[in-house]
Structure formats: C-alpha cells, structure tokens
Amino acid sequence: MEFRIDPWSHVMIKEYEKLFQYFGIRPFSEVVDELKSAVEPHPLMVRGVIFGHRDFNNIVNALKRGEEFAVVTGLMPSGRMHFGHKMLIDQIIYYQGLGARIFLIVADVEAYAVRKIGRKESIELALYDYVTNYIALGLSKSNLHLYFQSNYHPKYYRLIQMISRKLTFAELRAAYGDDLEVGKVMSVVTQIADILHPQLREFGGFKDVLVPVGPDQDPHLRLTRDLSQRFESEFGLKPPASTYHRFMSGLDGGKMSSSRPESYITLNEDPAIASQKLMNAFTGGRATAEEQRRLGGEPEKCVIYEFYAYHLVPDDGELSKIYYECRTGRILCGECKLRASDMLVKFLNEHRRKYEKAVDKVYEYINPPDF
Amino acid sequence: MEFRIDPWSHVMIKEYEKLFQYFGIRPFSEVVDELKSAVEPHPLMVRGVIFGHRDFNNIVNALKRGEEFAVVTGLMPSGRMHFGHKMLIDQIIYYQGLGARIFLIVADVEAYAVRKIGRKESIELALYDYVTNYIALGLSKSNLHLYFQSNYHPKYYRLIQMISRKLTFAELRAAYGDDLEVGKVMSVVTQIADILHPQLREFGGFKDVLVPVGPDQDPHLRLTRDLSQRFESEFGLKPPASTYHRFMSGLDGGKMSSSRPESYITLNEDPAIASQKLMNAFTGGRATAEEQRRLGGEPEKCVIYEFYAYHLVPDDGELSKIYYECRTGRILCGECKLRASDMLVKFLNEHRRKYEKAVDKVYEYINPPDF
Numbered sequence: 001m002e003f004r005i006d007p008w009s010h011v012m013i014k015e016y017e018k019l020f021q022y023f024g025i026r027p028f029s030e031v032v033d034e035l036k037s038a039v040e041p042h043p044l045m046v047r048g049v050i051f052g053h054r055d056f057n058n059i060v061n062a063l064k065r066g067e068e069f070a071v072v073t074g075l076m077p078s079g080r081m082h083f084g085h086k087m088l089i090d091q092i093i094y095y096q097g098l099g100a101r102i103f104l105i106v107a108d109v110e111a112y113a114v115r116k117i118g119r120k121e122s123i124e125l126a127l128y129d130y131v132t133n134y135i136a137l138g139l140s141k142s143n144l145h146l147y148f149q150s151n152y153h154p155k156y157y158r159l160i161q162m163i164s165r166k167l168t169f170a171e172l173r174a175a176y177g178d179d180l181e182v183g184k185v186m187s188v189v190t191q192i193a194d195i196l197h198p199q200l201r202e203f204g205g206f207k208d209v210l211v212p213v214g215p216d217q218d219p220h221l222r223l224t225r226d227l228s229q230r231f232e233s234e235f236g237l238k239p240p241a242s243t244y245h246r247f248m249s250g251l252d253g254g255k256m257s258s259s260r261p262e263s264y265i266t267l268n269e270d271p272a273i274a275s276q277k278l279m280n281a282f283t284g285g286r287a288t289a290e291e292q293r294r295l296g297g298e299p300e301k302c303v304i305y306e307f308y309a310y311h312l313v314p315d316d317g318e319l320s321k322i323y324y325e326c327r328t329g330r331i332l333c334g335e336c337k338l339r340a341s342d343m344l345v346k347f348l349n350e351h352r353r354k355y356e357k358a359v360d361k362v363y364e365y366i367n368p369p370d371f
Numbered sequence: 372m373e374f375r376i377d378p379w380s381h382v383m384i385k386e387y388e389k390l391f392q393y394f395g396i397r398p399f400s401e402v403v404d405e406l407k408s409a410v411e412p413h414p415l416m417v418r419g420v421i422f423g424h425r426d427f428n429n430i431v432n433a434l435k436r437g438e439e440f441a442v443v444t445g446l447m448p449s450g451r452m453h454f455g456h457k458m459l460i461d462q463i464i465y466y467q468g469l470g471a472r473i474f475l476i477v478a479d480v481e482a483y484a485v486r487k488i489g490r491k492e493s494i495e496l497a498l499y500d501y502v503t504n505y506i507a508l509g510l511s512k513s514n515l516h517l518y519f520q521s522n523y524h525p526k527y528y529r530l531i532q533m534i535s536r537k538l539t540f541a542e543l544r545a546a547y548g549d550d551l552e553v554g555k556v557m558s559v560v561t562q563i564a565d566i567l568h569p570q571l572r573e574f575g576g577f578k579d580v581l582v583p584v585g586p587d588q589d590p591h592l593r594l595t596r597d598l599s600q601r602f603e604s605e606f607g608l609k610p611p612a613s614t615y616h617r618f619m620s621g622l623d624g625g626k627m628s629s630s631r632p633e634s635y636i637t638l639n640e641d642p643a644i645a646s647q648k649l650m651n652a653f654t655g656g657r658a659t660a661e662e663q664r665r666l667g668g669e670p671e672k673c674v675i676y677e678f679y680a681y682h683l684v685p686d687d688g689e690l691s692k693i694y695y696e697c698r699t700g701r702i703l704c705g706e707c708k709l710r711a712s713d714m715l716v717k718f719l720n721e722h723r724r725k726y727e728k729a730v731d732k733v734y735e736y737i738n739p740p741d742f
Contacts (some may be wrong), residue, residue, distance in 0.1 A: 113536035150529040157528045158521040158740060165484035170551065182543065185556055186535035255691035369529060 004327075005309065005319045007144040007300035008246050009048025016052065016215050016244070023218065025052040025244060031060060038063040042094045044087060044245065046316070047309050052215070054225075055241035058208045069208040070198040071095040072240070074105040074191070077126035078115045079258030080266045081133050084248040088311050091212045091245075093138045101204070104139075105194045106130070106366075113183030119371050123148075127362050133267045134365075135358035136351055141365060147201070147347060149190050151369040156201045159193045166230040167192075167223075175219040188220070195224045199237050208241040214247050248310060249303050253282030268355065271345040278304065278341045284326070285333040297326040297333065304333070304340045312343040375698075376690045377682065383617050387423065387586050394589065396423040398614060402431060409434040413465045415458060415616065417687065418680050423586070425596075426612035430696045434469060440579040441569040442466040443611070445476040445562070448497035449486045450629030451637045455619040458681050462511045462583045462616075475510075475517040476565045477501070477737070481680035482721025484554030490742050494519075498733050502640045505736075506729035507722055512736060516574070520561050522740040526573045531564045537561075537601040540596075546590040551697050559591070566595045570608050580611040585618050619681060620674050624653030640724065642716040649675065649712045655697070656704040668697040668704065675704070675711045683714040704723070 009029060019025040028050050035041050038060060044050050062069040073092055075085070096102050111122040131146065172180055172188060199206050210223060225239035232238070250256040252265030255329030257263050265274045284291040299305035305326065313319045325331040380400060390396045399421050406412050409431060415421050433440040444459055446452075466475050482493040502517065543551055543559060570577050582592060595608035603609070621627040621634030628634050636645045655673030657663035670676040676697065684690045696702040 109532045109535075113532060116536070150532055151525050154522050154740070157523075161480045161484060161521055161557055161561070162490075164480075165487070165554040167553045169551070169553060182556060182560070183536040183538060184540045185553060186532055186560065189553070189557065190532070270667070363667075369525070 002298075004323050005316055006046065006048025007305070007323070011336055012048065012051035012246050012299060019052065019215060019244070020216055023222065025054055025215075025218065026056075027051065028053050028056070029241065031056045034060050035063075039098055042091060042315070043314065044091065044310065047319070048246075049087065049310060050091075050212070050243050051243045052244035053242065055239065056210070056223070056243060056249045058241050059210050060119075062208045067207070068099070068101060068204070068324055069210060070101045070103055071212065072105070072195050072198060073104040073212060074107045074194060075126065075130045076107050076111060076115075077122035077130060078111045078117045080125070080268075081129045082256070082258075082264035082266045083307070083311055084256040084264055085130075086133075086267060086301070087245065087248065088212060089134050089137055089139065091243075093140075095210070096140055096143060099143070100210075101143045101198065101207070102139075102145065103174035103194070103198050104134075104144065106146075106148040107187075107191070107194075108369075109149045109183075109190045110187040113186050114181070119369075123368055123371070127366070127368055128359065129266075129268070131251045131362050132358045133351075133364055135361055136267075139365070144365070145198075148365045148366070148369055149194070151367060153169040153202065155196075155200055156193055156197050159197050159200065160189050162231070162234075163189045163192050163196075163227060166227060171223060171226075175223045178187075188223075191220065192227050194213045195221075195240050196228055196231070196237055199228075200235060206238065208238075211240050211242045213242055213244060215244045217339070218242075218244065247307050249282070251277055251281040251303055253303065256348055265344070267349060267351060271348045274348055275345055278307070279337050280346055281337070289332055292332055293329040296329040297331075297336075299323050299326050302326070304337055307344065309339055312340060312347065375670075375694050376687055377419030378676070378694070380422055382671060383419065383422035386648070387615070389587060390423065390428050390615070391552075394593065394696065395667055396425055396586075396589065397427075398422065399424050399427070399614065402427045405431050408435075410469055413462060414685065414687070415462065418690070419581070419617070420458065421462075421614050421616045422724070423615035424613065425592070426610065426665070427581070427614060428491045429612050430581050433579045438578070439472060439575070440581060441472045441474055441568060442581045443474040443566050443585065443629075444583060445478040445565060446497065446501045447478050447482060447486075447583050448493035448668075449482045451639075452500045453627070453629075453635035453637045454678070454682055455627040455635055457504075457508070457638060458616065458617070458619065459583060460505050460508055460510065462614075463505075464511075466581070467511055469516060472514045472569065472578070473510075473516065474565070474569050475505075475515065476562075477517075477519040478558075478562070479567075480520045480554075480561045481558040485552070485558050490740075492534050492738055494742070498739055499593045499730065500637075500639070502733050502737055503729045504722075505727055506732055507638075507725035510620060510736070515736070516569075516735045518739070519740055520565070522738060524568075524573065526571055527564055527568050530568050530571065531560050533605075534560045534567075534598060534600070537598060542594060542597075546733065559594075561645075562591065562640070563595045563598050566592075566611050567599055567602070567608055568601075571606060577607055577609065578695060582611050582613045584615060585611055586615045589613075589615065603709060619677050620653070622648055622652040622674055624674065636715070638719075638722060642719045645719055646712040646716055649678070649715055654708070660703055663703055664700040667700040668702075668707075670694050670697050673697070675708055678683070678711055678715065681709045683711060683718065 106126045108122050111117040198209055221242045228237040228239045248256050252263055265277055279305040283304050284298030429554055454677040477497045479493050482488040592613045599610045619627050623634055636648055652674045654675050655669035
C-alpha cells in the first residue's frame with residue numbers, strides 16, 4: 001500500500017483529456033520540481049488539486065530571477081463564500097507571500113448584469129463575506145489591488161473599450177455559447193481587462209501574470225490569451241499564464257453549488273450545523289463495515305478526504321497517514337467523520353475570532369462604490 | 372412674394388413624415404412661441420433648420436421656472452470639423468448662454484472601436500480641431516463637462532455596466548441594424564450613458580436633459596428614452612428631450628461627408644480654397660440667366676443659401692432680403708456666390724485669429740487621456 005496524498009492527479013488529467021490534448025494545457029506535475037528548486041510549492045500543488053497549467057514556467061522563471069509577477073483572480077458576489085472558494089484565496093495568499101502583486105477583482109458587473117443580483121446585496125456580500133474572510137485567512141494589504149469592477153482606474157475602462165474593437169461575436173459565441181446577452185458581453189470584455197490590465201504602464205508595466213482558475217474557465221483564458229496578442233504592438237501585452245485546479249465536490253456527492261446550501265459549508269457557518277453537514281456527507285465508504293474493513297475505503301471519491309486535503313490537514317505526513325488508514329480499512333467512515341468534524345469546528349471557531357477582528361479593516365483593503 | 376427665411380421647415384416635416392407620424396416627434400414650430408415668451412430663440416429655430424422635437428416643452432418650462440437643465444451632445448474625432456458640425460456647437464453655446472449645464476462628449480470609443488481610428492489621431496483631432504474650434508466659437512468653461520469617453524468619472528462607467536443588463540440584442544438590432552459588432556455594442560451602451568448620466572446624483576441629480584441631434588439619431592434617442600424608464604426606480608431617471616435639425620447639404624449637392632473634402636469646408640480651411648469651394652457649389656439657380664430672371668432662383672435647394680442661413684447672416688431682415696432677391700430673380704448665382712464668399716472669407720480670417728488664441732486654453736477645458 002502506497003502512501004498517497006494526491007488521489008486525483010491522474011484522474012484529473014483523464015477527465016480533462018481534451019484540454020490537454022487539443023488545447024495545450026500541460027500537467028502541473030511537470031513543473032513542480034522546477035518550482036521546488038525556487039520556493040516551497042503550495043500544498044494544493046503537491047496534492048494533485050492543482051493539476052494543469054499554461055506557461056507556469058514563466059512564473060517559475062520570474063521567481064528564480066526575483067522579477068515581479070502578478071496573480072489575478074476574482075470573486076463573484078452573488079452567493080456566500082464557502083470552502084470551495086477558500087482554496088482559491090489560499091493560493092492567492094501563498095503567491096502574495098512569494099512577493100507577487102495581487103489583483104483581486106470583485107466581479108460585480110457579472111453579479112449585476114448576468115446573475116441579476118441587486119447592487120447593494122452584492123456590495124455587502126463582497127465586503128462582509130468575501131473580503132472580510134480573505135483578511136481573516138491572512139490576505140495582506142501589501143502588493144494588493146483589490147477593487148470593484150464598477151469603481152476602478154480610468155485606464156482600466158479605456159482598456160475595456162479598446163478590447164471591444166478586437167473581439168468578434170463569433171469568438172464570443174465559441175467561448176460562451178450562443179445565447180449571449182448584452183450584459184454577458186459587457187462582463188466578458190471587463191473580465192478580459194481584469195486579466196490584461198496589470199501589464200499596462202499605469203500598473204507598473206509588463207510583468208508575467210498568472211491566473212489560477214478551474215478548468216471551466218479555460219475558454220475565457222484562451223480568448224484572453226488571443227486578445228493579449230492583439231495588443232502586443234499597442235501595449236506590449238503578453239499572454240497570461242494559468243493554473244487549473246480540481247473543484248471540491250458537493251457534500252452530497254454532487255456539484256458544490258451556491259444554490260444548494262446542503263452542498264457546501266460557508267466560512268461563517270455555525271459550527272454545529274457545519275459539523276452536522278459533514279457527518280451527513282458523501283464518503284468513499286463501502287456498503288458494509290465488513291466490506292470496508294476487507295477492501296478499504298476510496299479516498300479519491302470521498303468528500304471528507306477532500307476537506308482534509310484541501311483545508312484541514314496542513315501536514316503531508318499526517319494526510320498520508322489518513323489516506324493509508326482509509327485505504328487499508330483501518331478506520332471506518334463514522335470515526336473518520338468525527339475526526340474531520342472536530343478539526344472543522346476548531347477551524348471555524350478560530351476563523352470566527354479572526355473574522356471579527358477583520359471586519360474593522362475592510363475599508364483599509366478596498367474602496368467600495370456607494371451603490 | 373413673401374419674405375421667407377425658413378424655406379425648409381415644411382419640407383423637413385414631409386421628408387421625415389414617419390418620424391412625426393409613427394414615432395411622436397413634434398414640429399418645432401409648435402413650441403417656438405412658448406419659447407419666445409421665456410427667451411430669444413436661436414436663429415436656427417426660427418429659420419426652420421431645427422424642425423422637430425420631443426418633450427422640448429420640458430426645457431421651456433425649466434427656462435421659465437429658472438430650473439437647471441442639461442444639454443448633451445458629442446463630437447466624433449474621426450474627421451475634420453467642418454461647417455456641418457458648427458451648427459451643433461452653435462446651439463450648445465446658445466444653451467450655455469441660457470444657463471444650461473453642458474455635457475460635451477468626445478466619442479472616442481466610437482472613433483476607435485467602430486470607425487477604427489488610431490487613439491493618438493483621434494485625441495489630436497478632438498483637442499486641436501474640435502475643442503479648439505469650440506473655444507474659438509465662444510464655448511465657455513462655465514457649467515461645462517467636456518470629457519473623453521475613455522477618461523471620465525467612475526459613476527459613468529458603472530452606469531454603462533448597469534445599462535448592459537437592461538438592453539437586449541433584439542433592441543440593438545432594431546435600432547442599429549443586424550450587423551452589430553462588439554465595438555458597436557460598447558459604443559452604444561456608452562452613448563446611452565452619455566445622455567443619461569447627467570441626472571445621476573454625482574452630477575447634480577435630476578434635471579431635464581436636452582439632446583440636439585440630426586434625425587438619423589432618433590433610433591438612438593428612442594432606445595435611450597426606453598432605458599431611462601428602466602432606471603426610474605433605481606436612479607429616478609427620466610426620458611431626455613430632443614430637438615431635430617436639418618443637415619447641411621454637401622457643397623456638391625450630395626451629402627456632406629467627411630470622406631469627400633469637396634463636399635464640405637472645414638473651420639480651419641484656407642480662405643482661398645474655401646472661397647473656391649463655395650464658388651463651385653451647387654445652387655438653386657435655373658438653367659439660364661434669362662430663365663432665372665424670369666422664374667427666380669430656388670433658395671430651398673441652394674447650398675449658398677444654407678451658408679447664409681446657418682452661418683453667415685445673423686440678421687433675419689438681411690436674410691429675408693437675400694431670399695427675396697433670389698426668389699424674384701433680382702440677383703443671379705454668380706453675384707450671390709461672390710457675396711457669400713466675401714462673408715465666408717471674413718468669417719474664416721476672424722475665426723483663425725480666435726483659433727490661435729484658443730489653442731493655449733484647450734487644457735483648461737478638457738483633461739485628455741495620454742493615449
């Protein structure tokens with residue numbers, strides 16, 4: 001029995017075969033050793049959660065040479081922040097620790113124009129759910145551009161306007177489907193500018209840019225890469241690098257979705273309810289205790305194991321022990337869930353204390369629109 | 372023989388019958404008397420050049436009550452400023468003199484994204500052709516918002532984003548035709564915001580807004596009026612009023628067009644060339660001198676008469692004398708052209724002096740983007 005902590009890495013490559021085969025995404029495992037020669041990789045990188053990349057070598061090279069690079073990501077203020085979102089901000093905080101310039105975007109254009117969320121609601125969600133939680137998780141103010149799409153720099157809006165000239169409806173339909181709406185078009189050109197503007201002179205000029213995303217975002221990345229090349233002569237823009245991470249499964253074994261509270265645990269969930277949700281979660285257990293003792297559990301199918309690997313167990317040795325105990329049938333799901341639940345409750349209680357301190361700092365991090 | 376100065380007023384209503392019949396544009400003549408009870412009308416209003424309106428009564432009422440109102444118009448920095456453009460800024464300066472708050476927009480989004488003009492070229496054109504000429508013509512800095520669409524207020528960009536949610540592609544196609552481009556969509560939502568944003572709290576809150584346009588712009592106005600009502604609950608927006616003016620004919624009798632220099636005279640034209648262009652212009656003259664002496668000329672078809680009525684003859688008495696002399700065959704085209712040419716050359720020489728003084732003031736009027 002091997003000691004594994006990355007039961008998904010090979011599965012992911014199979015699942016997203018097309019992305020690898022046709023679209024040129026590379027397995028992340030190829031760059032991990034090179035990254036290790038410069039810095040300590042993030043746990044999600046060695047655990048097979050971050051499974052693919054484009055041009056991540058550029059980021060490794062920037063790290064080696066001590067050159068500035070930028071990391072861009074967004075938050076969607078249309079539902080509560082849950083543990084499925086936490087893995088992304090964990091990466092951001094990691095890159096911030098490595099000296100990266102962070103561009104963190106409140107995607108309030110998509111929230112309003114596509115998801116039809118009220119402005120006040122999405123501003124509140126952004127400030128007191130996402131941003132406050134980010135601060136509580138350790139986001140620093142240094143090297144940080146944290147902004148609402150509706151309240152930013154004129155040069156950002158100029159870039160949005162200019163992108164509109166260099167983009168066709170055929171390209172938009174290819175990337176986002178045939179039922180485009182005007183608001184969707186506005187949101188897309190805005191999100192392309194979110195990724196490309198850090199290279200503009202007004203934001204420090206050319207630097208390598210990394211965008212950590214889920215694989216569903218790759219069409220957007222491909223289009224953005226194309227656009228960057230159309231601005232090469234005007235602004236010297238280069239294509240952004242990207243990494244691709246596995247999503248967390250929903251607690252009920254389906255997709256984790258903001259529309260089904262039973263599928264996720266929020267960062268501010270009542271610990272008793274969070275514990276209950278975890279105890280009811282879908283696992284990689286067998287039909288009977290006897291069978292599980294004989295065959296072992298299947299961590300690669302287990303939501304509880306995901307919580308360990310993504311969030312609860314920082315130590316690789318401890319995680320491989322958990323994997324081993326499960327795979328060899330030494331521990332059954334009930335006991336394992338109790339252990340995970342204890343860890344989760346401890347995390348949530350600590351997080352709540354940090355959250356309460358973080359609330360007062362929100363306005364030091366971001367300048368929100370009044371409406 | 373009547374003494375006329377407005378040979379087009381009835382023609383225009385016939386020509387744009389559909390606009391009047393189906394779309395609710397009203398003859399401007401209906402409101403002139405009411406306007407006269409408050410202020411002196413602009414010459415273009417009594418000469419039948421401004422021939423239609425929507426809700427102009429609102430503006431008259433604002434004038435009577437001494438309430439603030441706004442006038443919105445744009446300039447397209449994709450070709451030289453010529454006399455066809457002058458009639459619009461003349462109206463703006465008139466309304467500014469009445470105390471209106473002026474919103475004057477450099478439509479650089481359309482220039483770049485739709486007309487594919489380079490950024491530097493269009494910025495130069497805007498500053499040293501349009502804006503400098505506007506200053507030379509008498510535009511004041513007071514009550515003036517003169518801005519590039521690419522370099523303005525965050526609340527303007529937020530409104531653009533919000534408009535995108537409330538607009539369908541079916542509406543865009545109905546107003547602008549089927550061959551929409553992404554840049555065109557960006558330009559349209561931006562131009563809707565140009566008209567609507569003066570009512571936002573950040574720009575002084577609700578006020579009546581007037582948009583003087585050519586009749587070709589009415590589909591845009593209708594769509595903008597619809598949009599304003601979709602923001603009634605969110606921002607208290609009301610539909611803008613509008614006036615419709617007759618375009619100047621091209622010197623060659625065709626359409627005045629930036630792509631045919633022989634069709635227009637620029638504000639900065641060399642007086643000798645301007646004079647020559649005028650001497651070659653299409654007139655309302657008859658086939659022979661004999662016939663013209665017998666039947667009289669047709670001022671309503673005459674480009675020279677347009678120059679008198681739009682630009683060269685401020686005095687209504689003098690203009691009606693010119694009309695009379697022509698209609699009765701008392702003056703032939705050659706002599707009439709010489710008189711017009713003298714007036715034009717005098718205007719251009721004076722304008723050049725004012726232009727040279729105005730150049731240094733451009734940056735007091737507008738804050739241009741660097742690129």
